[in-house]
Amino acid sequence: xxxxxxxxxWVICKSGTSVKIECRSLDFQATTMFWYRQFxxxxxMLMATSNEGSKATYEQxxxxxxxxxxxxxxxxxxxTVTSAHPEDSSFYICSxxxxxSAFFGQGTRLTVV
Amino acid sequence: xxxxxxxxxxxSIQEGENLTVYCNSSSVFSSLxxxxxxxxxxxxxxxxxxxxxxxxxxxxxxxxxxxxxxDSSLHITAAQPGDTxxxxxxxxxxxxxxxxxxxxxxxxxxxx
Numbered sequence: 738x739x740x741x742x743x744x745x746x747w748v749i750c751k752s753g754t755s756v757k758i759e760c761r762s763l764d765f766q767a768t769t770m771f772w773y774r775q776f777x778x779x780x781x782m783l784m785a786t787s788n789e790g791s792k793a794t795y796e797q798x799x800x801x802x803x804x805x806x807x808x809x810x811x812x813x814x815x816x817t818v819t820s821a822h823p824e825d826s827s828f829y830i831c832s833x834x835x836x837x838s839a840f841f842g843q844g845t846r847l848t849v850v
Numbered sequence: 851x852x853x854x855x856x857x858x859x860x861x862s863i864q865e866g867e868n869l870t871v872y873c874n875s876s877s878v879f880s881s882l883x884x885x886x887x888x889x890x891x892x893x894x895x896x897x898x899x900x901x902x903x904x905x906x907x908x909x910x911x912x913x914x915x916x917x918x919x920x921d922s923s924l925h926i927t928a929a930q931p932g933d934t935x936x937x938x939x940x941x942x943x944x945x946x947x948x949x950x951x952x953x954x955x956x957x958x959x960x961x962x
Binding site for chain 1: 940
Protein backbone atom coordinates (compact mmCIF):
# COMPACT_ATOMS: atom_id res chain seq x y z
CA UNK A 738 0.00 0.00 0.00
CA UNK A 739 0.88 3.62 -0.33
CA UNK A 740 2.96 5.28 2.34
CA UNK A 741 1.34 8.25 4.01
CA UNK A 742 3.09 10.10 6.78
CA UNK A 743 1.07 12.32 9.08
CA UNK A 744 2.51 14.15 12.06
CA UNK A 745 2.39 14.89 14.80
CA UNK A 746 0.64 11.78 16.07
CA TRP A 747 -0.67 13.63 19.04
CA VAL A 748 -0.53 17.17 20.32
CA ILE A 749 -1.76 19.01 23.37
CA CYS A 750 -2.13 22.75 23.11
CA LYS A 751 -3.58 25.61 25.07
CA SER A 752 -6.78 27.34 24.06
CA GLY A 753 -6.16 30.17 21.65
CA THR A 754 -3.02 28.73 20.09
CA SER A 755 -2.64 27.32 16.60
CA VAL A 756 -1.60 23.82 15.64
CA LYS A 757 -0.25 22.67 12.29
CA ILE A 758 -0.70 19.10 11.09
CA GLU A 759 1.35 17.81 8.16
CA CYS A 760 0.46 15.06 5.75
CA ARG A 761 2.93 13.66 3.25
CA SER A 762 2.46 11.09 0.53
CA LEU A 763 5.85 9.44 0.32
CA ASP A 764 5.59 7.24 -2.76
CA PHE A 765 2.98 8.84 -5.00
CA GLN A 766 1.79 12.24 -6.08
CA ALA A 767 -1.40 13.32 -4.40
CA THR A 768 -3.40 15.55 -6.69
CA THR A 769 -6.19 15.64 -4.15
CA MET A 770 -6.07 15.69 -0.37
CA PHE A 771 -8.99 14.96 1.92
CA TRP A 772 -8.99 15.99 5.56
CA TYR A 773 -11.26 14.21 7.99
CA ARG A 774 -12.20 14.66 11.60
CA GLN A 775 -13.26 11.79 13.81
CA PHE A 776 -14.86 12.13 17.22
CA UNK A 777 -14.70 9.26 19.74
CA UNK A 778 -16.62 6.17 18.68
CA UNK A 779 -17.78 7.84 15.48
CA UNK A 780 -17.00 7.47 11.81
CA UNK A 781 -14.88 9.82 9.72
CA MET A 782 -16.42 13.13 8.79
CA LEU A 783 -15.04 14.93 5.77
CA MET A 784 -13.89 18.46 6.57
CA ALA A 785 -12.43 19.66 3.31
CA THR A 786 -11.05 18.68 -0.05
CA SER A 787 -8.06 20.34 -1.61
CA ASN A 788 -6.38 20.06 -4.96
CA GLU A 789 -2.75 20.90 -5.41
CA GLY A 790 -2.30 24.58 -6.06
CA SER A 791 -5.96 25.44 -5.51
CA LYS A 792 -8.05 26.67 -2.62
CA ALA A 793 -9.68 24.01 -0.50
CA THR A 794 -13.38 23.23 -0.65
CA TYR A 795 -14.91 22.99 2.79
CA GLU A 796 -17.88 20.92 3.86
CA GLN A 797 -20.90 22.61 5.31
CA UNK A 798 -20.35 23.63 8.91
CA UNK A 799 -16.55 23.66 8.69
CA UNK A 800 -15.07 27.12 9.15
CA UNK A 801 -12.50 27.82 6.47
CA UNK A 802 -10.89 30.60 8.50
CA UNK A 803 -10.41 28.29 11.44
CA UNK A 804 -9.13 25.25 9.58
CA UNK A 805 -6.54 26.50 7.13
CA UNK A 806 -5.50 24.03 4.48
CA UNK A 807 -2.45 24.39 2.31
CA UNK A 808 -1.75 22.00 -0.53
CA UNK A 809 1.24 23.62 -2.12
CA UNK A 810 2.82 20.48 -3.56
CA UNK A 811 1.81 17.05 -4.76
CA UNK A 812 3.39 15.41 -1.74
CA UNK A 813 2.55 17.73 1.12
CA UNK A 814 -0.57 19.21 2.60
CA UNK A 815 -1.03 20.95 5.92
CA UNK A 816 -4.02 21.60 8.13
CA THR A 817 -3.70 24.42 10.63
CA VAL A 818 -6.22 24.67 13.42
CA THR A 819 -6.19 28.34 14.34
CA SER A 820 -7.18 29.74 17.72
CA ALA A 821 -7.96 26.26 18.94
CA HIS A 822 -10.68 25.68 21.51
CA PRO A 823 -11.49 22.58 23.58
CA GLU A 824 -14.33 21.70 21.20
CA ASP A 825 -11.72 21.33 18.44
CA SER A 826 -10.26 18.39 20.31
CA SER A 827 -10.57 15.46 17.95
CA PHE A 828 -8.74 12.95 15.81
CA TYR A 829 -7.73 14.47 12.47
CA ILE A 830 -6.89 12.21 9.54
CA CYS A 831 -5.58 13.04 6.09
CA SER A 832 -6.12 11.02 2.96
CA UNK A 833 -4.01 11.88 -0.07
CA UNK A 834 -5.48 10.65 -3.32
CA UNK A 835 -3.70 9.95 -6.51
CA UNK A 836 -5.06 6.51 -7.19
CA UNK A 837 -8.42 4.82 -7.14
CA SER A 838 -7.99 3.42 -3.64
CA ALA A 839 -7.76 5.64 -0.62
CA PHE A 840 -5.00 5.53 1.92
CA PHE A 841 -4.94 7.36 5.18
CA GLY A 842 -2.44 8.97 7.45
CA GLN A 843 -1.92 7.64 10.93
CA GLY A 844 -4.03 10.42 12.36
CA THR A 845 -3.35 13.26 14.78
CA ARG A 846 -4.95 13.29 18.19
CA LEU A 847 -5.47 16.96 19.11
CA THR A 848 -6.31 17.86 22.68
CA VAL A 849 -6.98 21.50 23.46
CA VAL A 850 -6.82 22.40 27.14
CA UNK B 851 -25.75 13.49 -1.36
CA UNK B 852 -24.77 9.85 -1.16
CA UNK B 853 -25.41 8.15 2.18
CA UNK B 854 -24.19 4.82 3.47
CA UNK B 855 -25.97 3.11 6.34
CA UNK B 856 -23.81 0.65 8.18
CA UNK B 857 -25.13 -1.91 10.65
CA UNK B 858 -24.83 -2.98 13.33
CA UNK B 859 -23.18 -0.07 15.09
CA UNK B 860 -21.82 -2.26 17.87
CA UNK B 861 -21.20 -5.95 18.07
CA SER B 862 -19.80 -7.95 20.98
CA ILE B 863 -19.28 -11.66 20.37
CA GLN B 864 -17.33 -14.60 21.68
CA GLU B 865 -14.24 -15.94 20.00
CA GLY B 866 -15.15 -18.48 17.33
CA GLU B 867 -18.50 -16.96 16.39
CA ASN B 868 -19.37 -15.70 12.94
CA LEU B 869 -20.65 -12.23 12.14
CA THR B 870 -21.80 -10.08 9.25
CA VAL B 871 -21.64 -6.32 8.85
CA TYR B 872 -23.85 -4.60 6.32
CA CYS B 873 -23.55 -1.41 4.33
CA ASN B 874 -26.59 -0.17 2.45
CA SER B 875 -27.35 2.81 0.28
CA SER B 876 -29.91 4.02 -2.19
CA SER B 877 -27.06 5.32 -4.34
CA VAL B 878 -24.89 3.45 -6.80
CA PHE B 879 -21.16 3.47 -6.12
CA SER B 880 -18.39 2.95 -8.62
CA SER B 881 -16.50 1.02 -5.95
CA LEU B 882 -16.76 0.26 -2.29
CA UNK B 883 -13.99 -0.13 0.21
CA UNK B 884 -13.77 -1.71 3.64
CA UNK B 885 -11.40 -0.45 6.28
CA UNK B 886 -10.38 -1.52 9.76
CA UNK B 887 -9.31 1.07 12.25
CA UNK B 888 -7.68 0.59 15.63
CA UNK B 889 -7.78 3.27 18.35
CA UNK B 890 -5.39 6.12 17.72
CA UNK B 891 -4.59 5.06 14.19
CA UNK B 892 -5.82 5.84 10.71
CA UNK B 893 -8.06 3.42 8.79
CA UNK B 894 -6.30 0.60 7.00
CA UNK B 895 -7.69 -0.59 3.70
CA UNK B 896 -8.88 -4.21 3.73
CA UNK B 897 -10.42 -4.56 0.30
CA UNK B 898 -11.90 -2.71 -2.66
CA UNK B 899 -14.83 -4.18 -4.57
CA UNK B 900 -15.69 -2.79 -7.95
CA UNK B 901 -17.92 -5.16 -9.89
CA UNK B 902 -21.56 -5.80 -8.98
CA UNK B 903 -21.90 -9.25 -7.42
CA UNK B 904 -18.19 -9.44 -6.74
CA UNK B 905 -17.01 -11.58 -3.83
CA UNK B 906 -13.54 -11.25 -2.36
CA UNK B 907 -11.99 -13.29 0.39
CA UNK B 908 -9.21 -12.26 2.73
CA UNK B 909 -8.44 -15.22 5.00
CA UNK B 910 -11.48 -15.43 7.32
CA UNK B 911 -13.06 -12.27 5.88
CA UNK B 912 -15.49 -12.43 2.96
CA UNK B 913 -16.58 -9.24 1.22
CA UNK B 914 -19.48 -9.01 -1.18
CA UNK B 915 -20.64 -6.18 -3.42
CA UNK B 916 -24.31 -6.14 -4.30
CA UNK B 917 -25.39 -6.75 -7.87
CA UNK B 918 -26.66 -3.19 -8.16
CA UNK B 919 -23.52 -1.78 -6.48
CA UNK B 920 -25.64 -0.15 -3.78
CA ASP B 921 -24.78 -2.40 -0.88
CA SER B 922 -22.03 -4.54 0.52
CA SER B 923 -21.39 -6.97 3.33
CA LEU B 924 -18.43 -8.15 5.35
CA HIS B 925 -18.61 -11.61 6.87
CA ILE B 926 -16.07 -12.80 9.41
CA THR B 927 -15.81 -16.51 10.11
CA ALA B 928 -14.59 -17.81 13.45
CA ALA B 929 -13.84 -14.37 14.84
CA GLN B 930 -10.73 -13.92 16.94
CA PRO B 931 -9.84 -11.29 19.56
CA GLY B 932 -7.41 -9.82 17.03
CA ASP B 933 -10.38 -8.91 14.84
CA THR B 934 -11.52 -6.37 17.43
CA UNK B 935 -11.69 -2.87 15.98
CA UNK B 936 -13.77 -0.36 14.08
CA UNK B 937 -14.85 -1.52 10.63
CA UNK B 938 -15.74 1.16 8.11
CA UNK B 939 -17.28 0.87 4.69
CA UNK B 940 -16.78 3.68 2.22
CA UNK B 941 -18.29 4.16 -1.19
CA UNK B 942 -16.72 6.02 -4.07
CA UNK B 943 -19.01 7.81 -6.45
CA UNK B 944 -18.27 9.09 -9.88
CA UNK B 945 -17.33 12.50 -8.52
CA UNK B 946 -14.11 14.26 -9.21
CA UNK B 947 -11.26 13.39 -6.91
CA UNK B 948 -12.76 10.02 -5.91
CA UNK B 949 -14.34 11.39 -2.76
CA UNK B 950 -15.43 8.68 -0.37
CA UNK B 951 -18.69 8.51 1.55
CA UNK B 952 -18.22 6.68 4.84
CA UNK B 953 -20.67 4.53 6.69
CA UNK B 954 -21.16 5.12 10.39
CA UNK B 955 -18.81 2.30 11.36
CA UNK B 956 -19.23 -0.96 13.24
CA UNK B 957 -17.37 -1.35 16.48
CA UNK B 958 -16.55 -5.03 16.92
CA UNK B 959 -15.36 -6.61 20.13
CA UNK B 960 -14.37 -10.26 20.15
CA UNK B 961 -14.04 -11.70 23.63
CA UNK B 962 -11.65 -14.59 24.27
